[in-house]
Amino acid sequence: MVALNQLVLVCLAYVVFLFGVAFLAERAALRGRGGALLRSPIVYTLSLSIYCTAWTFYGAVGYAARSGLEYLTIYLGPSLVMIGWWWGLRRLVRIGRSQRVTSIADLISSRYGKSNVLAIAVTLMAVIGVTPYIALQLQSVVLSLSIFAAPEMGANQSESGFSAAKAAFWVAAGLAVFTVLFGTRNLNVNERHHGVVIAVAVEAVVKLVALLAVGIFVVWGLAGGMGQTLERIDAAEIGAWDVQGSRWVALTMLSAAAFLCLPRMFQVMVVENDDERHLQIASWAFPAYLMLMSLFVVPIAVVGLDILPAGSNPDLFVLSLPLSQNQNGLAMLSFLGGFSSATSMVIVATLALSTMVSNHIVMPVWLAVRQGGATQSGDVRSVVIRARRLSILFIISLGFFYYRASGGSGALAAIGTISFGGVAQFLPALMGGIFWRGATRLGALCGLGTGFALWFFTMLLPSFGVDAALSKEVFEQGLMGLSWLRPHALFGIEGLDPTVHAVVWSLALNTLVFLFVSIFTFPDPIERLQGAQFVNVLEHGAPTRGWTASVAGSEDLMIMSQRILGASEAQAFFRAEAKAQGLAGHLPEPTPTFVQGLERELAASVGAATAHAMVSQIVGGTSVSVQDLLAVADESAQMLEYSSQLELKSRELSETAAQLRAANEKLTQLSLQKDAFLSQISHELRTPMTSIRSFSEILRDAGAMEEADKTRYASIIHSETIRLTRLLDDLLDLSVLENGQVSLHLGQEPLYSVLDRALTTSLAGAERAMQVEITPGAENVVLNTDLDRLVQVFINLISNAQKYCHADIPKLIITPQITERGLSIDFVDNGEGIATDEHAVIFEKFYRVTGAQGDGAGLGLAICQEIMARLGGQIAYLKGRSGAAFRVSLPNAALDNSPRAKATVAS
């Protein structure tokens, strides 16, 4: 028999050995040596074995002795997850590495927009869910110790002076010391703990070897070989398949979910992962490990049930079987295996939980309390480490008190399942977060809350027993007398196995609420960016969200990061960055890329949400969250619109000013024209008036006068009066035309008839004959315009030709032509034409061609121009002809295009 003292001594020696291994590993990692071993896939796979806790080591045999092969479900689920690494784990590990995730709470909070609320919720749930599990480890170590303490198996422990409470306390204290020493040595590099990982790997080997040794001893030493063992198994009480289908499925699923969600599994699988290729190797190596661990469970259980006295605790068959055969060495090895399983689990679980507690609860509170922010004096590093140490003590003591409170009762397997149920509630938020971009923070919070509340009510509280946490009435009548709120028959559905009932309801409603709320809420911009990064992590690693750190001094950032990363690490990081930016000094430019990299670096130490908060304190208001960016975009859009409006207005103004200037110029010109006109007109009126006055004075004053003279003078007065009248008529006509008061009297007539009228009028009584020739072609065109006015224009042109054509045989050629735009009529004579410099002014009022005789007032062409404008056509002087040449154009509208008119033309 092994004495208790001897056992404790071996235990201590083993712990010292572990300390040594962990210490050497830490030192090797610090010096950058031993990388091949520290980072080998074997160590990674073995570290995953913290899944196999004392629950596996002792509890699996007990489980098998009680319920047959059902215990296998706990290992089948994780095996499936590992074999299916391609689907989920690969993505999870990639996200963990690219986002520098420190824990499962960090991952979930980071995915849902770095929400601290979510991080706190997940942390609290994890602590509540894992505490029973830690208590379970303490319980198993104490139980195994008690076996050695009591020489008679299962005897009363108090007789030998062994106190379970004291033992539990010392075990808890020892674990706390180990965890504090190796778990909080460094605060960097992705929360990797090489010492702890190596220690865990060593323990994994110890527990596997121990269990295999016991198994081999039982099968070949006690049962007499494989064949006989199998016969014995079939003959045993549990010798037939007897597992409820619902439990088989539900527990497999539950263990698979818990494998992904347990904080300690997340720690070793994702956070401590050095190389993604290790995952691929672990995908077959870890299922093999699990298979070996569970291979001898049934033989041990069956042989234990056979050999050991009835009433022995089946949870301890692994120990009591070798002891009963006086195999003390084997029993010792077996004890060490169980001890290893328990300690490694407690250490890693506590480490993971303490990281979560300090990063997501202590640090945010500390930052909030210290209003000055991260740039103030004081070493954040020491605060973080102190917070973490306190968290470790807190969590282990929580486990200890749970153990004391639950009285160390209950089968190990049951407690384990409860713990699994609690952490499995993270699954919908976790999987939804990495596969579905539509998952929102509110959805995750509501789903987690629902699932966790249901688990609490249907699994955790009932586990304390009837009338412990929940009264008998609640079990039978339901909460507050509502029969659909019975913890084992929610919504009135009875007859389900309690575990299946709790797992199915909590996970189903959790998922449902998560999906439902996610669909009907809208994520904020950071959430959407993070979601896109998480879901598309396999496509590219490029981060998108950024800081504009123009205001953030590199020095401030340096001061802060020194206090979190440590002075030399921070300086090295900054120097490397500065070098990468091509700068000579120690301080890089605070580019967004740099600040983001720094935030990631800090996140590796204190978690994403805290790092984000710290950096944003320094970068201050310029921390560009996407909301800010959107606000800026909004503002600049408004400003753009405003300035474009201004531009429009100013353009309008300058256009108006130009118009005003033009109008002013025109007015000035008009005023000048008016002055010229007035002086012209007074001159024109004055000349005939002068002659009228002088001749009428002669007639009045000269007494005797020749009759012939009298007649001559009177006729001069008469002709001058006529000239005056004509001038006034012309003026009146012009003014009417110019004011646009003229009304047109439309009429239809062929062109030749109009020309005839004009020729008759103008050539009648001419002093000398002028030859007029009308070129045939378009003279049959029917006009639809004010014919009298047109005749007036023609008369003017013909009489002008008559007056000013000084050829020996004056000749006028009139050529009407149909053009695209209408009708043009050229009047060309064979005279000298008009001098080039006068072309521009002949249409002005009162202008008379130089050297012209005759009585014209110079208004004729001006009137013609006005008339043609009224008729919609124009009159122009044709340059480059031998004589004076005018062209009168009429638009299409002035031609009669009716069928009747066409018929006339045709005839």
Next chain:
Amino acid sequence: MPDGPLFLERQSYRQRRLMDAVRLLPVLGLMLWMVPLAWPLAQSGGEGAQDPVPMSVALKYLFGVWGALVLTSWLLWRRTATVAAPADPADPHASD
């Protein structure tokens, strides 16, 4: 995959199918391990009920499947270790 070539060389084709096998292996494992759901239970005894499956058979079956899965997984790893390590653009879940 509109970007890539429509048909692959024999070697790449083989690699892709091996990756398909890696993806499908957990499904196969799940199906095989859920076979016990069809086994008769010991309690459902009574006249005419089938004999329950003996424990040794159940053990051999479940651990046999386990061993086969580990072995297949190992063989697949040997053949695909170089392919699977970098991100596979052909991942059907990569984009939303």
